[in-house]
Amino acid sequence: MKDYYLSVIKFPILVSSSLFILAIAFFATALGSYYKLGLSLSETIIFTALFIILVILVASWILNLISTHHPIRPKWMLTFSKWMLNHVYYYLARAMGYVSLQKKESWQESFLNLNNEIVLSQARDVxxxxxxxxxxxxxxxxxxxxxxxxxxxxxxxxxxxxIASIKKMAAKYNVKAAVATGGSLARKLIKDQSPNVIVAVACHRDLTDGVRDAWQVPVYAVLNERPNGPCFETKVSIKTIEFAIKKFQ
Ligand code: SF4
Structure with missing residues (x-):
């Protein structure tokens, strides 16, 4: 239970703490300069620009957290928050995870869980x-x-x-199912089929890359199980895939 809880909140904690550190560093530097010598015009412009960036970072992160439970409108706002998640907060969490000696797979799993929450809560609009x-x-x-x-x-x-059970289930729900032997084929399948929603099964690394690569399409991520080691005769919970498909139908 504790592991599951951590796998959900680790990414948000890493991003929130990195934003907190950035805010402390900003205010310490800005106020330190102000009380020491006062601010020149150029310093005032630089600190104002940095303050605006900090406000955008915090506001967009709050928007991402809200989007795990509420549909975000207008659509450009959701697009912007998803862009920030995949292109900014992902790197903040990665840096913070590296500094705090977190296992890569654990925060990646948390990133995927957060992504799934957002995909599900925005599902009504697609x-x-x-x-x-x-x-x-x-x-x-x-x-x-x-x-x-x-x-x-x-x-x-x-x-x-x-594969046999998945084939049966895909036929039952009338869903297109395809095996991708790599990132290039996955990209080609997405381009050719232009799906509204993707339910993707893979390992932590491939799913994280895939979700970020196709960030404009809602991708529900399902981690595979690796009882025989990585990349060899892996397994997946059919119930989890079915759960995702039913949510989108
Ligand atoms: S081994 Fe798997 S993919 Fe091959 S035929 Fe049997 S069920 Fe299908």
Whole structure:
């Protein structure tokens, strides 16, 4: 339970604490300069610009936190907060995680959880006619004679890996499902199919890269399980994928 709780709040804590440190550093420097010698015109301009940046950083972070529970309107505001999450706060959390010796996977998992909360809370505003389920190649049984690259319907349903159950579920919910053997194929599938929503299965690193890469599309991230080590005969919770698909239908 404690691990799950941390996997949810770690990323927000890292971002919030880095913003707090930036704010302290700013006010300490600005007030220190002011009380020592007063501020010249150029210093006043620089500190004012920095103050505006700090306000934007804090306000947009608060907007991101609000977007985990409430739909954000107008749409440009949501786009802006998502851009900030993937291009600014991600790096702040990474730097803070590095400094505070956090395991990369733990804060990445928290980042993915935060992303999922945002995707779910904004789900009412997107059309869900076109859902794409993206799967990693490592889900496939290593001895399978069929090399699935793209359409999951090539699977012969032998049941030796999770692909067969996923194929069945995708047919039940009328969802397109595809296996991506790498980032380039995933990008091509997204470009060709222009999905409204993506449900993506992968490991921490690939999911984090994928979510950030396709930040303009809502991507619900589902972590795979790796009982045989990384990238080899991985597994996934079919219930979690089903949960996500049902939320979007
Ligand atoms: S379930 Fe499908 S993908 Fe998996 S091993 Fe059997 S035929 Fe291959």
């Amino acid at each position: 059309s869900h006619k076109n859902i794409l389920l993206l799967l990693p190649h490592c889900l496939q049984n290593s001895e399978c004679k069929i090399r699935i690259t793209g359409d999951i319907n090539e699977c012969a349903d032998c049941g030796k890996c999770d």
